[in-house]
Amino acid sequence: MPLFLGVEGSANKVGVGIVSDAGAVLCNERETYVPATGTGFQPRETARHHQRQVVQLLQRALRAAGVTPRELAGVAYTGGPGMGAPLQSCAVAARTFAQLFRLPLVPVNHCVAHIEMGRLVTGAVDPAVLYVSGGNTQVIAYSEQRYRVFGETIDIAVGNCLDRLARLLGLSNAPSPGYNIEQAAKRGKRYVPLPYCVKGMDVSFSGLLSYAGELVRRVSVEDLCYSVQETVFAMLVEVTERAMAHCGYRDVLVVGGVGCNARLQEMLRVMCEGRGGRLWGMDERYCVDNGCMVAWAGWLGRGEGDGWAGVRQRWRTDEVVVGWRE
Template sequence: MKQMIALGFEGSANKIGVGVVTLDGTILSNPRHTYITPPGQGFLPRETAQHHLQHVLPLIKSALETAKITHDDIDCLCYTKGPGMGAPLQVAAVVVRILSQLWKKPIVAVNHCVAHIEMGRVVTGADDPVVLYVSGGNTQVIAYSEGRYRIFGETIDIAVGNCLDRFARVLTLSNDPSPGYNIEQLAKKGEQFIDLPYVVKGMDVSFSGILSYIEASAVEKLKNNECTPADLCYSLQETVFAMLVEITERAMAHCDKKDVLIVGGVGCNERLQEMMRIMCSERGGNLFATDDRYCIDNGAMIAYTGLLAYAHGMTTPLDETTFTQRFRTDEVLAIWRDKNAPSVNGVHQDGTCEQL
C-alpha cells in the first residue's frame, strides 16, 4: 500500500508555485515565488511569464527535496488550466507537458477556482459551506449542487482584489508582500469613515464605479487635508467587504446553508474574516478561513484537486493540455464530491492505493 502523490503547478498570476500533496490532503511541500513590481505598478503578462520561467525549475527541485521524494514516487502531474493570465499560464502548461513525457506520468488539468475551494475544504474541515471566492482576478459566491460548484453571485466588472490593488497604486503603496496586505495594514489606522458608492445588484456586485469614485475623490481630499490615506483605505475596505457579506448571506438563505468558507488571496484579510464571522454567528453557523499559506495561490491546491480527479479516473490527454484565460467554476464536473461515485485507479476509502 502507498499513498497517492501528486505534483502540482500554479502560475495563473504573479505567483509561481509547486506543491507535493497526498490524497488525504497532507502537504509534503509547497514552495512558491512572487513577482513583485515597484510601487504604483501592476504586473504585465510577458514580464510575469519571464519571472515564472526563471523560478520554476528551482521550485521543482525544492519541492521534491522537501517532500523527500523522487519523480518515481509521483502518481500524476497537475497544472492550472485557467482562469488566469495567458502568458503566465503557458509556463506551467509547457513544463508539465515536458515532465510528463520525461517521467512517463499522466497529466490532470485543474480549474484554479475549484482548486482554491478544495484546498480550503481540506485545510479547514468545512464540509458543505457557501464559498466566497475573492482574489485579484475573481469574486464569486459559490455553493456545491448536483455535481458542480454553482455560481450564485459574482462581480459584474472587476474583482475585489483588483479594486484594492489598483487603489494601492494610486497611493503608491508597496507591492511587497502584496498591495492588498498593505492596504489592510493602513486601514487599521483609519479613523474617519468616508461615504463611498455601495453597489449590490441582486446577487451580484460592482467595484469599478467605487474605484473610479475613490480615485477621483482621493486626490482632492488628500490635497485639501480632509482625510488621510489610512481613512481612505479603511472606508474602501468597510464598503466593499459589507457588499460581499450581503451577497454571501443572501446565498446562504437561498441554499439553506449556515457555514461560509472564504478562499482566494483577499480571504487572508482579517477584517473581512471578522465581518463574515459576525454574520455567520448571527445565523447560527461558522466561518472557515485560512491564512496566507493556503489563501494565496500555491502549487499544493492544484496538486490536491488534480489528485482528487485522478483518483476517480480523470486525466487530460497530452494534446488537450491547453490553457485558457476564461474557465468558469461551474464548468467542472466535481466527480469526487459525489458520494456514490466509485473510486478507480485502485484507490481505497482511506486514500491509499494499490501499487500500480
C-alpha cells in the same frame, strides 16, 4: 502512498506543491513576482518571472518533500482561469516534467482548486463559498456535481480593485498591495461614504474605485483604505448571506488571496454567527495561490479529465464536473 505534484502559475505567483492521497502536504514552495511601486504586473513580465523560477521550484519541492519524480503518481497544473502567458509558461513546464518521467498530466481549474484546498485544510464539509482574489469574485454553492455560481462581480474582481487602489495611493507591491491596504486601514479613523453597488446577487467595484480616485488628495491614505475596505467587504458579506438564505446554508468557507484579510474574516464571522453558523477561514499559506491546491485538486480529479492538456483563460468554475464529491 500515492503522491501528486501541482504547478500553479495563473497570476503573479508561481508555486509547486506535493500532497499525498490522504491530503497530507509534503511541501509548499512559492515565489511572487513583485513589480515596482505604482505599477501592476503585466502578462509578459510575469511569464518571464515564472519561467525563471519554475525549474528551481520543482527541484526545491522534491528536496523539501524528500521524494523523487519516480515516486509521484501524477502531475497537475493550473489550466485556467488566469493570465494567458503565465498560465502557458507553467503548463509547458508541467507537461515537460510529466513527459520526462512518464507521469499522468491533469489540468486543474484554479477556482475549484481553491475551494477543494479550503475544504481539506479547514475540514468544512459543505459550506457556501466566498471566493475572492485578484481575478475572481464569486459566491458559490455545490449542487449536483457542479460548483454553482450564485453571484459574482460584473466588472473587476475585489482583489483587482484593491490592487489598483494601492497604485493610486503609491503603496508598495511588497509583499502585496492588499496586505499594505489592510495595514493602512487598521490606522484609519474616519469612514468616508463611497458608492455601494449591489445588483441582485452581483457586485460592482469599478465605480467605487473611480470615486475613491477622486478623493486621493482630500482624504488620508489610512481613512481611504479603511473606507474602501469597509464598503467592499460589506457588499461581499451581503451577497454571501443572500446566497446562504437561498440555499439554506449556515457556514461559509472563504478562499482566495483576499480571503486571508483579517477584517473580511471578522465581518463574515459575525454574519455567520448571527445565523447560527461558522466561518471557515485560512491564512496566507493556502488562501494565496499555491501549488498544493493544484496538486490536491489534480488528485481528486484525476479520473474526470477528457485528455485536454491546454490552458483556458476563461475556464469558469461552474463548467467543471465535480465527480469526486459523489
